[in-house]
Amino acid sequence: MLYPWHQSLWQSWQQLLGQGRLHHAVLLLSAKGSGREVLAKQLAKTVLCQNCDTEPCGVCHSCQLFAAETHPDFHIVKPEQEGKQIGVDAIRQCNRWAVETSQLAGQRVIMIEHADAMGEAGANAILKTLEEPPSGCQFILTAQSLDSLLPTIVSRCNKWRLTTPDEQDVKRWVEKQLMQSIKIEAVRLNNGAPLATMQFVEQGQDIRHGNLIDAFAAFLQPPYIGIYDVAGLCSGEGITSLKWLSYFMVDCIKLQQGVSEYLVHGESLAKVQTVAGLVPPAVLIQQVRKINELHRMLEKQRGLNTDLLLVEWLTGFLGENNSVS
Template sequence: MAKAQGNLERQHIPGAMLIQAKIGLGPEALVERYVAGLMCQNDASEPCGFCHACSLIASDSHPDVHFVEPEKDKKNLSVEQIRQANKWALESSQFGGYRLIILPQAERMNVSAANALLKTLEEPPSNCVFILMTEHAQRLLPTIRSRCEVWHLSAPSQAQSVDWVSAQLGKRISLRIAYLCQSEPLAIKSFVEQGRERS
């Protein structure tokens, strides 16, 4: 999160970002916070929580923030979906700020979709940010990876994960559970919340 906030404070906003992390590390939370900070109308580095943009972000209805995910019952992102994303990238922002296009499962683009995205990333529109998220960066075209600022979310130590989950749940979590969950904080939290430590 420190890097994300630092980028916002310095107004270093890349046209494309690749967030590489295991789902259990909570990359969605990082992206949500970054998006809220970027779109906030009152603060340059973190969401104020009170402005109109922050309210729209909180209700998942900001007109300049678009999520591109596989359609129901489909495994892959289609070329039509990416073409629609490319159209959004060229539109004017409704708030006069940034337009954000987020691909939470970027590795699910088929070849045609990946090539369509690549054309846009080669000459990214101004004030538009593509945020690609994946556990499997190697499945993305090398040319797409090379056009993104890459953020690797590394796993915290076992002790850090246990401390965080213990604080979140208000009870001490055993190191054994952390080991079973590969020290991924969200995986540990989910494991405990589901009562699986008693099984």
């Protein structure tokens, strides 16, 4: 079932499907937590449907097989683990699927989730198939942005961007699903993605985020104790917590520069004001840069001593040249 924010793009696809003009390689771009796989699978199911051109009938043999996740002409490739590349062997398998005969005497659909996780070898392996796919073969690629995709892949696809809904609409939708009120900062911390926001609240991350910001603000006030409390909260949450602190410090910098219209932590304004008044702008800017570098390093390298690295970063607020005022 599609989500409300899918409807506009879906209607555009339906129009093309009805006219027989859908491009053979569709690239769907959207933020993590927007439910893009749901929309992509709706397109795949429609292409494979034996009765209808613009929406799946839900009753034909193809639709029933699709619902049971046993459709012989629908193939998905994605990273084995989040953050991992899609191997070249998996992409070569896509090429083999592309030339196979349909087992249901209809279309074939190959879906590449997180296409931005294809390495250069994998991307090169599928270029020709994307450019000139065999008859009756539909490619659907999903990705978060164009930044990590090779231009040669992008140029061979018809690009579609799923628009992020208005943050107030996201807030209302999540509140309706969870039957509770949420803060707008929960939406902003998740870049406006509705499903990510809902998961954030469901899993209690909103509470843990608040605890971390409280501990961080307290640590930066004399007598500057609690450094291990902050590091422990970060370590317990994982590298996502580094993004939370980065967003918080950027809000502090904005406030120091007189910008207050759009703060991620608008509902924690008192804490933002406190830290903005305690830490010099140059120190905040330097610490934001360092924590973003640390986040990238921990994303790429597993097994590092996260606690030690976090404590080392936090001492940057207390160094001889970086003392808080």
